[in-house]
Amino acid sequence: MPATLLDRLWEAHRVAPAGAGRDVIHIDRILLHDLSGARALAEVAEKGYGVANPALVFATPDHAVSTAPGRTAETFRPGAPGVALLREGARRHGIRLFDLGEDGQGIVHVMAPELGIALPGLSIICGDSHTCTQGGLGALAFGVGSTELAHALATQTLRLAKPRAMRVRLDGRFPKGTTAKDAVLAAIGRFGAGAGAGCAIEWAGEAVRALPVEARLTLCNLSVEMGARIGFIAPDETVFEWLAGRDFAPRGAAWDAAVAAWRSLRSDDDACFDIDLAMEASGIAPQVTWGTSPEHVIAVDQPIPSPDSAPDAGRREAWAAALAYQGLQPGRPLEGLPIDWVFIGSCTNARLSDLREAAAIVAGRTVAPHVSAWVVPGSERVKRAAEAEGLDRVFRSAGFSWREPGCSLCVAANGEAVPPGARCLSTSNRNFVGRQGRGARTHLASPATAAASAIAGRIVDIRKPF
Amino acid sequence: MQRFDRVTGPAAPLLRPNIDTDVIIRAERLVGTPKEEMGRYAFEAWRYRSDGTEDPGFVLNRPPFRSAPILLAGPNFGCGSSREAAVWALAGIGVRCVIAPSVSDIFAGNALQNGLLPVVLPEETVRGLAALIEADPDRARITVDLEAQTVIGPDGAVHPFAIDPDRREALLAGLDDIGLTLRQAGAIAAWQAEDRRRRPWVWLEALT
Numbered sequence: 001m002p003a004t005l006l007d008r009l010w011e012a013h014r015v016a017p018a019g020a021g022r023d024v025i026h027i028d029r030i031l032l033h034d035l036s037g038a039r040a041l042a043e044v045a046e047k048g049y050g051v052a053n054p055a056l057v058f059a060t061p062d063h064a065v066s067t068a069p070g071r072t073a074e075t076f077r078p079g080a081p082g083v084a085l086l087r088e089g090a091r092r093h094g095i096r097l098f099d100l101g102e103d104g105q106g107i108v109h110v111m112a113p114e115l116g117i118a119l120p121g122l123s124i125i126c127g128d129s130h131t132c133t134q135g136g137l138g139a140l141a142f143g144v145g146s147t148e149l150a151h152a153l154a155t156q157t158l159r160l161a162k163p164r165a166m167r168v169r170l171d172g173r174f175p176k177g178t179t180a181k182d183a184v185l186a187a188i189g190r191f192g193a194g195a196g197a198g199c200a201i202e203w204a205g206e207a208v209r210a211l212p213v214e215a216r217l218t219l220c221n222l223s224v225e226m227g228a229r230i231g232f233i234a235p236d237e238t239v240f241e242w243l244a245g246r247d248f249a250p251r252g253a254a255w256d257a258a259v260a261a262w263r264s265l266r267s268d269d270d271a272c273f274d275i276d277l278a279m280e281a282s283g284i285a286p287q288v289t290w291g292t293s294p295e296h297v298i299a300v301d302q303p304i305p306s307p308d309s310a311p312d313a314g315r316r317e318a319w320a321a322a323l324a325y326q327g328l329q330p331g332r333p334l335e336g337l338p339i340d341w342v343f344i345g346s347c348t349n350a351r352l353s354d355l356r357e358a359a360a361i362v363a364g365r366t367v368a369p370h371v372s373a374w375v376v377p378g379s380e381r382v383k384r385a386a387e388a389e390g391l392d393r394v395f396r397s398a399g400f401s402w403r404e405p406g407c408s409l410c411v412a413a414n415g416e417a418v419p420p421g422a423r424c425l426s427t428s429n430r431n432f433v434g435r436q437g438r439g440a441r442t443h444l445a446s447p448a449t450a451a452a453s454a455i456a457g458r459i460v461d462i463r464k465p466f
Numbered sequence: 467m468q469r470f471d472r473v474t475g476p477a478a479p480l481l482r483p484n485i486d487t488d489v490i491i492r493a494e495r496l497v498g499t500p501k502e503e504m505g506r507y508a509f510e511a512w513r514y515r516s517d518g519t520e521d522p523g524f525v526l527n528r529p530p531f532r533s534a535p536i537l538l539a540g541p542n543f544g545c546g547s548s549r550e551a552a553v554w555a556l557a558g559i560g561v562r563c564v565i566a567p568s569v570s571d572i573f574a575g576n577a578l579q580n581g582l583l584p585v586v587l588p589e590e591t592v593r594g595l596a597a598l599i600e601a602d603p604d605r606a607r608i609t610v611d612l613e614a615q616t617v618i619g620p621d622g623a624v625h626p627f628a629i630d631p632d633r634r635e636a637l638l639a640g641l642d643d644i645g646l647t648l649r650q651a652g653a654i655a656a657w658q659a660e661d662r663r664r665r666p667w668v669w670l671e672a673l674t
């Protein structure tokens with residue numbers, strides 16, 4: 001029987017049947033952050049259970065911590081109890097913690113791949129929907145709520161129904177100026193924010209194969225914005241090379257054995273998918289969202305659609321509400337729209353390659369005077385590497401604020417927020433109502449588009465001089 | 467976990483597609499708000515105006531729907547963040563069941579862990595139920611019967627729905643998953659012993 005990569009990943013973790021339709025699935029890595037992780041540890045304690053295997057659990061604070069230079073857990077007071085709970089739980093159970101200011105701390109989906117905590121073929125969970133990011137390494141990685149997280153802490157397993165297998169192929173090559181971020185936004189725009197419901201998405205095709213690892217993480221990051229809890233890419237030499245020597249990756253003979261096993265992590269050529277979609281990569285232009293769902297996305301030079309052209313009544317209502325919230329008129333392109341804020345950060349686009357890409361555009365220029373522009377590195381390690389290359393100086397001398405690693409303006413749960421009514425071009429992944437702050441208007445785009453737009457003070461088509 | 471068997475009451479129609487968990491409960495409320503108090507902040511961006519007063523136009527502020535136990539929603543309900551507080555917030559305003567053409571996987575998982583039943587019915591059916599409710603908002607009632615796996619509309623029409631039998635049992639009995647799984651501890655330990663040989667690189671050393 002030809003098998004999909006999903007079949008292989010599922011089979012490799014299936015401990016036992018769990019009753020009709022579900023399996024007991026082994027969980028190889030559990031990641032805890034200061035919101036859901038702290039809650040789950042408290043819940044395990046409340047119910048009187050232990051932590052089954054602390055060696056497979058990792059913790060780092062990222063969500064409700066200030067990213068102001070010189071921050072501590074106390075800088076954002078309301079977040080301090082979550083960090084304290086995480087520290088206390090980690091100490092009590094012998095869980096590895098990467099604390100503020102320490103090497104390894106960072107947005108959980110940035111630090112886990114970077115430290116080799118995430119590896120191909122592992123099942124990885126976190127109380128965070130963007131855990132699917134880590135599927136970029138070929139892992140079965142997905143977000144769970146705190147009750148499921150507590151279940152996994154107590155039993156090292158979850159009771160799960162196997163998702164359906166979806167493949168999304170990006171055929172051909174991306175044009176110059178198109179990044180993984182543009183590609184995945186375009187896919188969500190084409191197929192819809194709910195297209196992947198009930199599915200695990202395997203991203204495949206020539207354009208995906210050609211992506212470096214960090215771009216694969218970006219691509220898989222937005223799988224959940226297409227409705228899929230899980231997204232992954234079959235691991236290959238590019239991944240193995242990137243992972244070799246990382247802190248928690250195997251070494252020596254164990255590494256060789258692991259790589260040999262990882263080579264079989266792919267879908268058979270004649271495997272059948274429940275849903276099989278394809279898009280031509282060469283037609284994808286730089287994308288920017290106009291509305292309040294990631295599916296509200298268009299190429300930067302295309303006109304904002306009118307609710308009258310919406311495919312159904314529900315969308316007509318949603319589009320009209322989104323335009324009103326965003327303060328936009330249909331018919332005009334996003335290109336040229338004045339912006340107030342730029343946020344380069346988040347688990348989508350705050351890795352070293354993202355910062356390099358943005359810095360190359362910013363170098364020697366100045367942020368438009370009416371724009372507040374922030375760079376929030378994805379992790380302590382990204383920050384240190386960027387500083388070693390002098391990227392912080394490039395950003396700072398252009399007028400960007402260079403900050404400490406964390407989620408920051410992606411979710412505005414740490415006291416940092418885009419002000420009401422302000423328009424923010426953001427490299428993050430969600431443009432929901434109020435996501436970046438009450439009344440804040442978000443436009444999602446790539447780091448390159450964000451960097452150029454910060455300089456211009458308006459949304460820029462990076463294929464043109466600005 | 468709260469048991470779920472049968473719920474009858476008004477059903478609030480909120481049919482927009484892609485209602486996300488950020489709108490259900492804002493991220494800043496996840497910090498320091500006890501589970502039991504999340505209901506105060508459910509849908510706050512829609513429920514309250516910028517001056518803090520209630521927006522009378524929002525469906526959950528209209529008298530028949532103020533503590534409606536059933537929500538009629540559009541496709542992809544509960545998309546976005548995995549925050550379980552979205553379920554606690556809905557439970558906090560009295561919602562026991564969400565009926566929608568599709569529900570995000572993570573939200574559905576969280577809902578089932580908290581005795582809140584997600585019911586998937588075809589879009590036409592959900593719209594039809596909403597139309598019947600809107601026609602007589604003060605009196606129209608919907609019944610969700612988990613035992614029979616049916617939704618009974620205000621017109622008496624019976625709409626069957628599917629649910630994993632295991633999940634149904636657990637909801638009917640108010641059983642939590644951890645207890646169930648720990649009964650399989652032997653099988654898990656045996657699998658892990660074998661896996662240590664099969665995939666030794668997975669198994670890290672404990673912190674000393």
Ligand code: SF4
Pocket residue numbers: 062063107108109128130346347348406407410411428429
């Ligand atoms: S950066 Fe944003 S999307 Fe990523 S984990 Fe943090 S809050 Fe979630």
